[in-house]
Amino acid sequence: MRTSWADSADNSANGSGNSNAWAPRAAYVPPHLRNRTMSSEAPAAAAAGTAVAASLPANDRVNHGGSIPHHGGYFKADNGRQGYGSGFQSGGGGGWNGRGAGRDRGRREVNPFENDEAEEQSLGEQENTGINFEAYDDIPVETSGENVPPPVNTFAEIDLGEALNQNIQRCKYVKPTPVQRYAIPISLAGRDLMACAQTGSGKTAAFCFPIISGIMREQYVQRPRVARTAFPLALILSPTRELSCQIHDEAKKFSYQTGVKVVVAYGGAPINQQLRELERGVDILVATPGRLVDLLERARVSLQMIRYLALDEADRMLDMGFEPQIRKIVEQMDMPPPGMRQTLLFSATFPKEIQRLASDFLASYVFLAVGRVGSSTDLIAQRVEYVLESDKRSHLMDLLHAQRENGISGKQGLTLVFVETKKGADALEHCLCVNGFPAASIHGDRTQQERELALRSFKTGITPILVATDVAARGLDIPRVAHVVNFDLPNDIDDYVHRIGRTGRAGKMGLATAFFNESNLSLAKPLADLMQEANQEVPAWLTRYAARAAYGGGNRNRRSGGSRFGGRDFRRDNSTNKGTDYYGGSGGGGYGNYGGGYGQGVTSAWD
């Protein structure tokens, strides 16, 4: 008994008619018939696709709503001016009548767990069998730096504070994940940290818990009184708007009833609402770089009280595209220097040259790498197929078609398709819709509203296929992504790692399929190596390409020959980079092969 979107599409095709059927009849036609039917069937299918697309906004409430309560409707116009800053800072400037005392007392804190409970009940998903934590005893972990604080085994061992402990329970986190076991005590000890841990391994909580706990202790700190300027104590930066939203949502849960106020700021959304939130007081500011720079230049935010700086996807934040902005924020505004603040850098991948850059921001830091066992790549079955550029579309539809027939993992699974360009994303989305595959797309040329809508309709299964550029490659935690297709492979193996990390999360299995052809030669070697290390079957033809690339010139890849994932502390790397045993433990799996569906349900302490 299947409950996938395919069924509902079939059902509506078979009759009842008035639902938003994607495909009135089978719009998808096997490749060998496609030319013939295109002319006669395409118009109808296209019309259906348009109709559905048009109906989507109607189903979803206002913009910016949904999973991002901040922009949603709970914000009544008439209480928009209730609180005033955080007692310490706004001091009644700009015409605010000081009614409340202290921070934001006037407003009831929205319970961020409400939705979760409702969702859980409606899904009836009580499969909390948990992750196989025993396997984690074997996880290879490397720490380096001076006087590294020892790891903990339970949350109870750490004094995070009562309120935070309660939230951890509400989140149903039973035991800390490996990265949390190490990173939390290191951070609580006040140390700077550079942490490499697998995608989906609980990084967000790993840096949020110590920050929230630290701020709970320091809430009394006096902040300057500058009208309309916010003085956050912690700053969390991430490379995409959606990721910042996600971090904000999680941080709200962790900080519920702790008195710690979390605000998010990012581009593409009206700035006024964000300004209002900032005026109400902020302890933890989650932001994307561009909008933050804007706020800093308007002097609506000052970084002079920053005690904690966290960079999520830190390697991306410091790559060529972002580095100048990050330097500006961290080094050229009023943020306290390393040593006067605590800096936490997290990513699943950390190339050496980026580590070198990053060390500018750190003071006597601890390097932490949590190995591969139990991380998502062990849970992801990786396949590579040789597909000519001209065959990609039909091949993808064949895959999707087969998936629809068989059900990819028992339940409705979502499929995330990565392409290289924004135009390519639009084109492929259109192509899929026209052929009866319910797809949405997300990329940086779409409005923020469209991006959030696409993500939401994907998450909810309205469009169980999402075509995406790398905007969706990192950090996003989308439950039930069963299949990641690299329609166009990235040029960088790290990007591949992040992309496939959108599946196989929180201990669930995932499948990743890549389309490889002559234009991906430079990836042959690193991809073959990666797959081999993950105990995946490497096709012979790929091995041949890899061998050719090895001395042919293709391999200017950063971590060539080094240990996979995260990598080693570059401070230790005195040319001998044997790295081998580093991730040894896996020894053939322990998780079985792909195909199991979604067994465990420990909600995401992961990422």
Added chain:
DNA sequence: AAAAAAT
């Protein structure tokens, strides 16, 4: 060459 990120 591309993507992301402010207006």
